[in-house]
Amino acid sequence: MLHRQRRKSLAVVTAAAAATLAAAGVVATAGVAQAAAGCRVSYVVGSQWPGGFSTTVTLTNVGDPITSWQLTWSFGAGQTVTQAWNATVTQSGSAVTATNASFNGNLATNASAAFGFNGTWNNSSNPTPTSFAVNGVTCTGGTSPTTPGNPTTPPPTTPPPTTPPPTTPPPTGSWPTPTGQVGVNGTIAVSGVFDGGMRRYCCIGDGSQEESQDPMFQLAAGATLQNVIIGGPAGDGVHCAGSCTLRNVWWEDVGEDAATFRGSGSPTFLVDGGGARSASDKVFQHNGAGTLTVQNFQATNFGTFYRSCGNCSTQYKRSVVIRNSTLTRPGNTVAGINVNYGDTARFSGITIVNDPSRAMVICRKYNGNNTGSEPTQVGTGADGTNCLYSPSDLTYR
Numbered sequence: 273m274l275h276r277q278r279r280k281s282l283a284v285v286t287a288a289a290a291a292t293l294a295a296a297g298v299v300a301t302a303g304v305a306q307a308a309a310g311c312r313v314s315y316v317v318g319s320q321w322p323g324g325f326s327t328t329v330t331l332t333n334v335g336d337p338i339t340s341w342q343l344t345w346s347f348g349a350g351q352t353v354t355q356a357w358n359a360t361v362t363q364s365g366s367a368v369t370a371t372n373a374s375f376n377g378n379l380a381t382n383a384s385a386a387f388g389f390n391g392t393w394n395n396s397s398n399p400t401p402t403s404f405a406v407n408g409v410t411c412t413g414g415t416s417p418t419t420p421g422n423p424t425t426p427p428p429t430t431p432p433p434t435t436p437p438p439t440t441p442p443p444t445g446s447w448p449t450p451t452g453q454v455g456v457n458g459t460i461a462v463s464g465v466f467d468g469g470m471r472r473y474c475c476i477g478d479g480s481q482e483e484s485q486d487p488m489f490q491l492a493a494g495a496t497l498q499n500v501i502i503g504g505p506a507g508d509g510v511h512c513a514g515s516c517t518l519r520n521v522w523w524e525d526v527g528e529d530a531a532t533f534r535g536s537g538s539p540t541f542l543v544d545g546g547g548a549r550s551a552s553d554k555v556f557q558h559n560g561a562g563t564l565t566v567q568n569f570q571a572t573n574f575g576t577f578y579r580s581c582g583n584c585s586t587q588y589k590r591s592v593v594i595r596n597s598t599l600t601r602p603g604n605t606v607a608g609i610n611v612n613y614g615d616t617a618r619f620s621g622i623t624i625v626n627d628p629s630r631a632m633v634i635c636r637k638y639n640g641n642n643t644g645s646e647p648t649q650v651g652t653g654a655d656g657t658n659c660l661y662s663p664s665d666l667t668y669r
Contacts, residue, residue: 310335313343313404313411318568318596319519319544321467321498325351325393326520326545328568328596329359329370330386331406333379340377341385342408343370345401351393357446357570358598358623359387375625375669384667386596386623388568390448390520390545447547448522450501456488459507463492467499474503477527485528487511493535497521504550508532515539515562518546526551526574534560536588544568554579561588565595572600572625578607580615582640582647589614600625605633610640611650611658619661625669634666635659 314330331343343359346366353361359370376385404411450472458476460466466489477485485507489497493514502509504525510518514535521543523530530548533541539562548555551574558564559581571577577599580590592607592615599606599622606622609615617635624632637658638647654661 311406311411313406315345315400315404317398317400320393320398321519322395323392324354324390324499324520325398326388326390326568328386328388330384331379332382332384334382337378337380338407341372341379341406344368344405344408345403347401348399349394349397351391351398353389353391355446355448356387356389358385359389361387361389386621388545447524448501453503459486459490460488461490461492462495462497464494465496465498468497468501470499470501472501472503472524475505477505477507487532491516493539502530506530512541516541518543520545522546523548523551523555525549526555529553529557530555532557532559533562533564536561538562541565542567547571549573551575557581558590558592559584561590563591563593565593566597567593567595569597570600571597572603574599574603576605576608576636577603578617580607580609580613580640582608582610582638583642583644584640585642585644587613587640587642591616591618593618594622595619596621598623598625599632601627601632603627603632605636607634607659608636608638609658610647611637612639615658617659620665621667622661622665623667623669627668630668634661 311334312332316328317325318328319326329343331341345368347368353363353368358373358376360373361368361370370387372385379385448470451469452471454471454473456473456476473488476488487508487510488502488506489510491497491510491512494516496517496519497510498519498521501522501524505527506523506525508528509523509526510531512531512533518531526548530551531543533556539560541562541564543556543564543566545568547570549572554576555571555574556564556566556578558579566578578592578594580592590609594607594617606619607617609617619634633652635653636649637651638649640647653659
C-alpha cells in the first residue's frame with residue numbers, strides 16, 4: 273500500500289545550509305589537435321554541522337565531448353573527505369582527486385556529471401577551493417584550443433586512485449562504514465540535536481510492514497537527528513512531531529517507512545544528505561501539514577519515495593521539494609500527492625539509475641480522503657500546477 277493513516281509523531285526544522293559555488297573552465301590534455309575544451313565546476317556545501325559537512329560537486333563540459341575525467345583541487349583549511357558517491361574520491365594531504373564512475377565519464381558538450389561527498393572540517397573555517405583542474409589542466413572559465421602533448425598546465429602531482437571506478441554503477445552510490453554499533457531496546461526520544469557519530473543503531477521491530485511497530489527515533493518539534501546509520505530491522509523508522517531536520521541519516525534496510533512527518537500549522541521538514549534502501553512500501557510518509565524538502569539524498573529498491581497521506585483522518589495541503597537526489601531502480605514512484613487537497617511536488621536535479629524504459633513514475637496524482645478508504649489515482653506526470661518539473665530536471669543513467 274502506498275498510503276496509510278499512521279499513529280505517528282514527526283517534525284523537521286529547516287536546516288540552514290551554507291552554500292558555496294565555484295565556476296571554472298578546463299582544457300583536455302589529449303584528443304584531436306586544436307580541439308576546444310572547457311568546463312564549469314559547481315561546488316556547493318549543502319549542509320554543515322560541528323565537525324562535518326556535505327558537498328555536491330557538478331562538472332559541466334562546455335567544450336568538445338570527453339570520455340573520462342579526473343577533477344582535482346586542494347583544500348585550504350585541513351578538510352578531509354570521509355565518503356563519496358557517484359565518483360571515486362582520494363586524498364593525499366590537502367590534494368583531492370575525483371575520478372568519474374563508469375556510468376558518468378562520457379560527457380557530451382553541455383552535459384553534466386554530479387557527485388557528492390561528506391567530509392570533516394576544523395569548526396573554524398571551511399573555505400571553498402579556489403582552483404579546480406580537469407585531466408591535469410587548470411580550469412579557466414571558458415574554452416580554449418589545445419594540442420596533444422602540450423598542455424598549458426603540468427599534470428597534477430597527486431597520483432590517480434589505486435582502486436579503479438566500478439564497472440557498474442553502485443545501487444545507491446557509496447555508503448558509509450559505521451564507526452561502531454549501538455544496541456537499541458526501545459524508542460530513543462530526541463530533543464535538540466542528536467549526533468550519532470556515524471554509529472549504526474540497531475535493532476527494533478521485526479522488519480515487517482506492521483503499522484504498530486515502535487519508531488527507533490522519536491523527534492520532538494525542532495529536533496535534529498544527524499550522522500546516524502539505522503540498521504535493520506528499524507521498526508517504524510524516525511517519527512517527527514513538528515518541524516525537524518534529518519541530516520546525513522542512512523537507512524540500511526527500511527522495512528516499514530524510513531521517516532514519518534507530522535504536525536499542524538506550517539511545519540517545515542528537511543532531509544539533507546543520507547540514503548535509504550529496501551523500502552518495500554514508502555521511504556518518506558507525510559501525514560501532517562507543511563513542507564518537506566529532501567535534498568542530496570540517494571535511495572534504491574523502494575515502492576514510493578514520498579507519499580502525502582491519502583487517507584488520514586485529518587487532511588492538509590502538503591508540499592514536497594525533492595532536489596539533487598539519485599534514485600535507483602527497483603523503484604516504482606518518486607512522489608504521490610493528493611491534488612484535491614492542493615498538494616504540490618517540485619523536482620530538480622533528479623538522477624534516475626537503471627531505468628532505460630523510463631518506468632519509474634515521477635509524480636503520481638490521487639484524490640485523497642479522510643475516511644480511511646483507498647485513495648483514487650487520477651493521473652501522472654507534470655502539469656504545471658501540482659506536479660512541477662520539466663525534462664531538464666531529470667537525468668537518466
